[in-house]
Amino acid sequence: MSTPYPFTAVVGQSDLRLALLLNAVSPAVGGVLVRGEKGTAKSTAVRALSALLPQVDVVPGCRFSCAPGAPDPACPDGPHEPGPGTARPARMVELPVGASEDRLVGALDIERALAEGVKAFEPGLLADAHRGILYVDEVNLLHDHLIDLLLDAAAMGASYVEREGVSVRHAARFLLVGTMNPEEGELRPQLLDRFGLTVEVAASREPAQRVEVVRRRLAYEDDPAGFASRWADDEREIRARVVAARALLPKVVLGDTSLLRIAATCAGFEVDGMRADIVMARTATALAAWAGRTEVRKEDVRQAALLALPHRRRRNPFDAPGLDEDQLDRILDGFPDDEPEPDPEPEPEPGGPDDNGDGPDGGGQRPPQDGGPDQPSEAPPAEPGQEPRPDTGSPAQDPEPARADAPADSPAAGAPEQAPVRAAEPFRTKVLSVPGLGEGAAGRRSRARTAHGRTTGSQRPRGQLTKLHLAATVQAAAPHQKARGRNGRGLVVRKDDLRQATREGREGNLVLFLVDASGSMAARQRMSAVKGAVLSLLLDAYQRRDKVGLITFRGRGAELALPPTSSVDAAAARLEQLPTGGRTPLAAGLLKAHEVLRIERLRDPSRRPLLVVVTDGRATSAGELGGDPRELSGRSARMLAAQGLTSVVVDCETGPVRLGLAGALAADLGGPAVTLDGLRADSLAGLVNNVRTASDTSRRAA
Template identity: 45%
Template sequence: MTSTNFPFSAIVGQPQLQAALLLCAVDPSMGGVLIRGDKGTAKSTAARALADVLPRVERVAGCAYNCAPAAPCEHCDACRDGQPELSAVPFVTLPLGATEDRVLGSLDLARALQGAQRAFQPGLLAAAHRGVLYIDEVNLLADHLVDVLLDVAAMGVNSVQREGLSIKHAARFTLIGTMNLEEGDLRPQLLDRFGLMVEVAAPRDKKVRSEVVRRRIAYESDPAGFGAAWELQQQALHRQLATAQRLLPEVVLDDAMLDLISHLCCEFEVASLRADIVMHKAARALAALDGRLKVTPADLRNAAELVLPHRRRRKPFEQPGLDRERLDELMRQAAQQPQPEDGQDAPDQDQEQEQRGESEPQDEEQVFAAVAGNGAAPRIAVESHAARASMGRRSEAANAPRGRVVRAVPDENPSSLAIGATLRSAALRDPGNLHVSKADLHQQVRVGKSANLILFVVDASGSMAAQRRMVAVKGAVMTLLTDAYQRRDEVAVIAFRGQAAQLLLAPTRSVERAEQGLGELPTGGRTPLPHALQLALETLERAAGGAPPLLVLLTDGKANVAMGEGGDPWRESLAMAGMLAERGVPALVLDTESGYLRLGRAAQLAQTLGAECLTLEQLSADSLALTIRARMGAA
């Protein structure tokens, strides 16, 4: 059967992307591949093209679970009577808007309406078993579907307990996801589940770019003719993959190579042991794909470029990727000393830390760099009981139009029919005669996610700059901005110094602009804290009716500029904080005060705001998990 996909062997300028996809075809147990890059870089084209070169698998025609003939699913009727035959590897696309019922499987409504006993209708996970599950823009996948994928990927089994059904079936698949970093990042748990990761970009060589365009135009003009012209290359690639799959069990990776794998993972500060396991598998698959039975150092180096970039520790807003020069140096050291002693590199690491410490900014600097804090970005949660249409990933929104179904309630005029609950009601009312009446109808109740407006109010006065605290303060905001970026929040930034406060950034979803504005913010002068709180109140009032707000205040509380002549700056600050509290604005105060003698005014501000108060040191801790519980009305 002629495929309508662009031929995999005709892809130009993306050798690492092609290699990663082929490795997953050789050893599907690696966990799949994540493809990150800009728009128009052949991410989806390559993923879909892979299906045409995968070796065929044995399955029974009509089997909805894609059972292996030697281990059929107990619920599969087709495998009881049918004979296995060679068939194409399943390639299933998971839509971003798919429901849990469609993904997991649900009650077979057609059979239920015919009066049969409760039967299960398999979902997309069953269809992808022993094949490929493809998700375009995987970073936009709803959180409840991400949770489903994590559970199934960990167990290799899909367990369905709903609508009176109790079903388990195998669900082992190669996960291929594409994403654009401009749309936000992935949850760390799902990111680690991808065995390999590839960064793709448009070719910079003009000859390569012109060849890409030439082939694409030829394909669009005559897909069948273009495919036929590449048929020999496609068949050769198909045979190469089949041979590699046969060779893989015989490929040897010796203990010296295994030690090198662990050494590389430690040097790049990779926490997950899954990295070691996947690199072992990827190196063996590379050797098998090349027709060899022994892994070489070159295989390990190439595997490291695919396995480590998305698992190494990196700071917020630091670009993802791998330091290839450092990787090459580690490989050269390993070639000279195949089995280095434990702790051999420790002095060098200590020296690097000392050098980093010596590079801190001096007191006389007026503009401080924004150096993000160490550790994972914090999670800020705001509970909301109102249904909101704003798109985001932070706050729970009850009665949302989209999201996971949490329950079903009787409703004679449902906007979203809960089919299972409706049928159960009808069956219980009259077991011998299934007839659905208006009284049986049930409404689905969903819980979704909404965005927030995160308003950062940052103290840029001399009281902090003189103590060299502004670098850490800006880094703390960068850490929080990372979380806002991933959660699709709107962000606004107010800075105060000298005689007034300034709205550096009006509410926007462009956190890059917030980063730029904060990075260029000068420091010094007095502390007009009441002016900043007044401006924060005005900003939130102008934004009323949009996303629910969250105020993040970074200050030491040492106000010394009054709003009116003869006023008391500190009393004015407390009064403005009280007005914010009266309006129910949820807030977080980060106390930037340092030294032996502390006035504790930031804590007093937090108490007036009804907010949590944390120190800057707490914000920078690796184990940080910030939770803001907002008492928000339904309006």
């Protein structure tokens, strides 16, 4: 086993280390979710924590790590006789993103259970992590049903396996730690709430700190054992402090004033539910124990709020997590401070004496104690575009010339680039789904064959049996009972009789947005409404666990503004900064969508796409393709339809006189057209059926 990177050698990252240590002191805090960009020492710090946890005493031979003094009465390996235990280090168990449900909770040997009537149970990762750490890297990429099982076990302290009338329960109390990169997608708000604390980490922009990170990392890779030995004293000191804080924790008093501050803080920030209050109380108590005190003070409540509340204030995926510290101070200062004054000597920071830099993989969100502020510099604001000018007959910014006598919004005119406008308020949309039955990643949009859902039939198992179809198994075995010499009440079942249940649920799709950003869309009121509609569809895609992509077209071509990703908020950010102007190369946009979908089909063939075209349907430029713009766009649309692509056209044309070009484009694509007003949930009745009908018609015609 390789030598882990020492916890105390992590440079900087004070909030991350403090959150991990507080959970080591009091696992009841509820775990930690670490959010940050790649290369910010998230995984390194988590893996290093296990060396600081005290050893645990276990019953010899128990696969579920029962404590000798208080064994689990329902332990599958029990009952356990009283006796001395065996000490072993606390485990850190990693849950891979691609793990199966059986690997997480354990599996029953269905064949032995039916044929022999025994509970042959193979423990899963939850059993291995009991009384230790369960670490989930890239937790935002974990399937929803695994996250539900994981968080239920963390909340109840036990894992339950129910399979065809056979039940197994075992204790599963562990420190849950998840890491994620927000660029790859967010967790659902209700799942975020189940993590006790959340820490945001970012890479340092201070050269001296980055140099120290590189120096320590290279020294560790050259000689892991020697590097760890240089930090052994600091590791022992932190380990002893964790043990002392655990012993002190039951003696810490949480006074009425502190409880009022906690309740007022959660109410002041409009946090949903009561879990935040409980987590804050436990965190403040752990902070006091970590500092060696037996009473909770105002600074403990403040620090607990900074760790426990930011992720609970998000109302939608486009809200950045965070907490207004000025508002927090005003709330806390509204109560009389009748608690003892802080000690004159400051408490030492967790993490060793050399706490002045960045993480070993390049990240730190706090400045060094002696180096002054270390705030990442904000990106410069986007260069404002040119404001609309009166029509003077001058050429547009697009390279193609425009007729001087054409109106600014006519198909023949090029328009100057406009500054980005803000999106209108998002609204709830109707569900757009892909027809048929897919087999893609679990989600909430289109029908699919999944591991979870309603049972629709049975089949012979391919590989290991996971979901037994009991009736089908009995039906397959029944005709052979006489030939097998059945002479009792039991059913003689063989492996060939076993049947796997087939189930139907929902899948997530790839929703590719093709947005017209040409001059005909440049009217500020129209573009604001268009962005609001796309933002509404993005919010719907987030809730349905889709991947999203964004293509824009204007001027002479199309641009992939955002490659397909699970990060819906990244798509919203790109949309917010989208400028408009120039001619309308509709064909270039459709061909770009064809190329993006072709590549994604190779990467993830099971994820079915849905194309959402947001345009008024005008095609005024062939761009670099040459030829008639309308003919090119119609030909490109029919090529996409011939491939069986499901599409929806959002018609952005406004005004009393409408040309109906978006409807013609929708007919070529084989999908429905819907207006911006019709996209709302209360006025879009029957759109799903229209999508299916149009797609089926297109396939029959092809």
